[in-house]
Amino acid sequence: MSEPLLRVKDLTKAFPIRGGLLQRQVGSIHAVDGVDFQIDAGETLGLVGESGCGKSTTGRCVLRLIEPSSGEVTFDGKNVLALSGDEMRALRRDIQIIFQDPYASLNPRMTVAAIIGEALIIHGLAKTKQQFDERIAELLEIVGLKADHMSRYPHEFSGGQRQRIGIARALAVEPKLIVCDEPVSALDVSIQAQVINLLEDLQQRFAIAYLFIAHDLSVVEHISRRVAVMYLGRIVETAPSRALYAAPKHPYTEALLSAVPIPDPKVKRQRIRLAGEVPSPANPPSGCHFHTRCPIAEARCSQEAPKLKQSADGHWVACHLR
Amino acid sequence: MGHYLLRRLLIALPSLLGISLILFVLLALAPGDPFGELASNPNIPPEVREALRVKFGMDDPILIRYFHWLVAMLHGDWGFSFASRIDVDQLILQRIPTTLYVIGTAQLLALIVALPVGVYAAMRPYSMFDQIASTVAFIGFSLPTFFTGLLLILIFSVNLGWLPFVYRADISASGWQWYWEYIKQAIMPIAVLGLFQAASYTRYVRSAVLDVIRLDYVTTARAKGIGERKVIIKHVVRNALIPVVTLVALQMPTVFGGAIVTEQIFRIPGIGSLLISAILANDTPVIMAVTFVFACLVVLFNLLADIIYGWLDPRISYS
Numbered sequence: 001m002s003e004p005l006l007r008v009k010d011l012t013k014a015f016p017i018r019g020g021l022l023q024r025q026v027g028s029i030h031a032v033d034g035v036d037f038q039i040d041a042g043e044t045l046g047l048v049g050e051s052g053c054g055k056s057t058t059g060r061c062v063l064r065l066i067e068p069s070s071g072e073v074t075f076d077g078k079n080v081l082a083l084s085g086d087e088m089r090a091l092r093r094d095i096q097i098i099f100q101d102p103y104a105s106l107n108p109r110m111t112v113a114a115i116i117g118e119a120l121i122i123h124g125l126a127k128t129k130q131q132f133d134e135r136i137a138e139l140l141e142i143v144g145l146k147a148d149h150m151s152r153y154p155h156e157f158s159g160g161q162r163q164r165i166g167i168a169r170a171l172a173v174e175p176k177l178i179v180c181d182e183p184v185s186a187l188d189v190s191i192q193a194q195v196i197n198l199l200e201d202l203q204q205r206f207a208i209a210y211l212f213i214a215h216d217l218s219v220v221e222h223i224s225r226r227v228a229v230m231y232l233g234r235i236v237e238t239a240p241s242r243a244l245y246a247a248p249k250h251p252y253t254e255a256l257l258s259a260v261p262i263p264d265p266k267v268k269r270q271r272i273r274l275a276g277e278v279p280s281p282a283n284p285p286s287g288c289h290f291h292t293r294c295p296i297a298e299a300r301c302s303q304e305a306p307k308l309k310q311s312a313d314g315h316w317v318a319c320h321l322r
Numbered sequence: 323m324g325h326y327l328l329r330r331l332l333i334a335l336p337s338l339l340g341i342s343l344i345l346f347v348l349l350a351l352a353p354g355d356p357f358g359e360l361a362s363n364p365n366i367p368p369e370v371r372e373a374l375r376v377k378f379g380m381d382d383p384i385l386i387r388y389f390h391w392l393v394a395m396l397h398g399d400w401g402f403s404f405a406s407r408i409d410v411d412q413l414i415l416q417r418i419p420t421t422l423y424v425i426g427t428a429q430l431l432a433l434i435v436a437l438p439v440g441v442y443a444a445m446r447p448y449s450m451f452d453q454i455a456s457t458v459a460f461i462g463f464s465l466p467t468f469f470t471g472l473l474l475i476l477i478f479s480v481n482l483g484w485l486p487f488v489y490r491a492d493i494s495a496s497g498w499q500w501y502w503e504y505i506k507q508a509i510m511p512i513a514v515l516g517l518f519q520a521a522s523y524t525r526y527v528r529s530a531v532l533d534v535i536r537l538d539y540v541t542t543a544r545a546k547g548i549g550e551r552k553v554i555i556k557h558v559v560r561n562a563l564i565p566v567v568t569l570v571a572l573q574m575p576t577v578f579g580g581a582i583v584t585e586q587i588f589r590i591p592g593i594g595s596l597l598i599s600a601i602l603a604n605d606t607p608v609i610m611a612v613t614f615v616f617a618c619l620v621v622l623f624n625l626l627a628d629i630i631y632g633w634l635d636p637r638i639s640y641s
C-alpha cells in the first residue's frame with residue numbers, strides 16, 4: 001500500500017480555560033481528542049458531526065492555523081508539526097483551505113485579482129504583470145466567473161460567486177489538498193449544488209484531495225469517497241461512503257442518519273432520538289464519550305474508551321458492542 | 323465625486339446659517355454686555371455709555387442685529403473686539419497657528435502611541451501586555467486634562483524646574499535657543515492632550531483590530547503563506563483603520579473644545595484661551611466669531627470623515 005497524501009495520527013487540541021484572579025489555567029476544552037485519519041491523493045474524505053464536535057478545529061490543525069496540542073500530521077512524507085515558520089509558509093502552497101462564510105473570508109478592501117493573486121506573488125508563481133493577469137483570468141474562468149471580474153471588489157458579488165472567488169483563491173497555488181470547512185453551509189440549496197459540482201469537477205481536472213468538513217450528511221454522501229463521523233472530539237466511525245450510509249455500525253451514526261429527512265412526504269422514517277444534550281468538551285464523559293446518550297450502552301462503556309477497529313473492509317468503528 | 327462635494331457643501335450652508343442664528347440669539351439673550359463695566363466707572367457718564375450702545379446697534383431688535391452681523395460677515399467683516407481693540411478676524415488669525423501647532427502635534431502623538439499599542443494588545447488579547455495597556459488607557463481617559471495638566475506642572479515645573487509652565491508667544495532667545503524654548507514649553511500641553519487622546523484611541527484601535535483579526539479572510543491570508551507581519555499590516559490594520567479614521571476625524575472638533583481647558587491651564591495664547599477671555603469680558607463679537615469658527619470646523623471635519631471613508635472603503639462610492 002502506498003503512502004497516503006495526508007496522515008493524521010492521535011491529533012489532540014485542548015484549549016485552556018483560564019479563571020480566577022491570576023488567570024491560571026483551571027481546565028481545558030478537549031476540542032480534538034485523539035483523531036486518526038488519512039487521505040490519499042485525489043480522494044475526498046468527508047468529516048461530519050454536529051456543531052462543536054471539533055471538525056473545524058481538526059481541519060485547521062492540519063494546516064497549523066490552530067497549533068495542535070499533540071499528535072502527528074504527515075503530509076507528503078513531511079512531518080508538518082516539526083516545520084519551522086518559513087517551511088510551514090512554503091508548505092501552504094500544497095494545502096489550502098476554503099471557509100464557510102463567503103462574506104467574511106474575502107478582504108473587503110482588496111480587488112478580486114489582489115485576493116486571488118496575493119498567494120501567487122508570495123510563492124513567486126507569477127513573474128510578470130502579464131503572467132499574473134493571465135493566471136487570474138484563467139482561475140476565474142475555471143471557477144465559472146468572468147475574467148473582467150478581476151478588478152471588482154467582493155461586495156459586488158453574490159454569496160455563491162464569492163464562494164467561487166474563495167475557491168479560485170485556494171486553487172491559485174495548485175494545492176494537493178484543500179480543507180473545505182463547511183464550504184456550502186452558508187449558501188442557498190440551489191447554489192450549494194453548483195458549488196459542490198464545481199468542487200467535483202476541479203478534483204477530476206487537477207487531482208486535488210479534499211478534507212470535506214460538513215454537518216449536512218447528504219452533501220457529504222454525494223461528494224466523499226470515505227466518510228468519518230466525529231463525536232465530541234473523537235472519530236467514532238469511518239467507512240467508504242456507500243457502506244456507511246447503507247449500514248452504519250456506530251449507534252451515533254445510526255442516530256445521525258435517521259435524522260436525515262427523506263424528500264418524500266409519504267415515507268416515514270423510524271427516527272432514533274438521542275436523549276439529552278452533547279456533554280461539554282470541558283468535561284467529557286469517561287470511557288466512550290457517547291455512553292451518556294447511547295441507547296445500547298453497557299457498564300464497560302463508561303470505563304473503557306473503545307478503539308477504532310476494522311469490522312468490514314475499510315469500515316472502522318469505535319464501539320465495544322459492534 | 324466633485325458633484326457629491328458640491329452637494330454636501332450646499333447642504334452645509336443652511337446648517338451653518340442655523341447654527342449662527344442660534345449662537346447669535348443665545349449670546350444676545352445672555353445677561354451682560356460689553357459696556358457693562360463702564361457702568362461702574364465714575365469717569366464715564368451714563369450718556370456716553372448710552373451713545374456707545376446706540377452706535378454699535380446694541381438696542382436694535384435681535385433679528386435686525388443678526389442680519390447686520392450676517393451681511394457684515396459675508397463681506398469679510400467679522401466685527402471689532404471691544405476688549406482687544408482690533409478686528410476679530412485678525413485676532414483669530416493671530417491665535418490659530420499656536421492652537422493648530424499644539425493640537426496637531428498632540429493628535430500625532432496620540433496616533434503614534436495608540437496605533438502600535440492598540441494593534442499589539444489586540445494581537446494578544448488578555449495577555450499581560452493587553453491587561454496593562456487596557457488598565458493604563460482606562461486610567462488615562464478617566465483623568466481629566468485639567469488634573470493631569472496641574473499634576474505635570476507640579477512635578478516638572480514646580481518640583482523639578484525642568485519645564486516652563488507658562489506658554490509664551492514672545493520668546494526672547496534667538497537661533498537654536500529659540501527653537502529649544504519653543505519646543506520645551508510645548509512638551510507638557512502636548513503630552514497632556516496627546517496622551518489623553520491616545521488613551522481612548524488605544525481602546526478603540528484595540529477593539530477595531532479584535533473585530534477584524536478573527537475574520538476568516540485573516541485566516542485565509544495566513545493560509546496563503548503570508549508572513550504574520552504582513553498579515554497584520556495588510557489585512558488586519560488596513561481594515562481596522564476604517565472606523566478609527568472616522569473616529570479621529572469626527573473627534574477633531576471635540577479636541578478643539580477640549581483644548582480650551584488645556585490652553586487655559588498652560589496659558590497657551592491659542593484660540594481656546596481667546597474664547598475664554600472673550601466670554602469673561604463679554605466681548606460678544608469675538609465669542610460669536612470663535613464659536614462660529616468651531617461650528618465650521620465641525621461641518622468641515624464631518625465632510626472630511628465622509629470623504630476619507632469613501633477613499634478607504636471600496637464599498638462606498640460617491641457618484
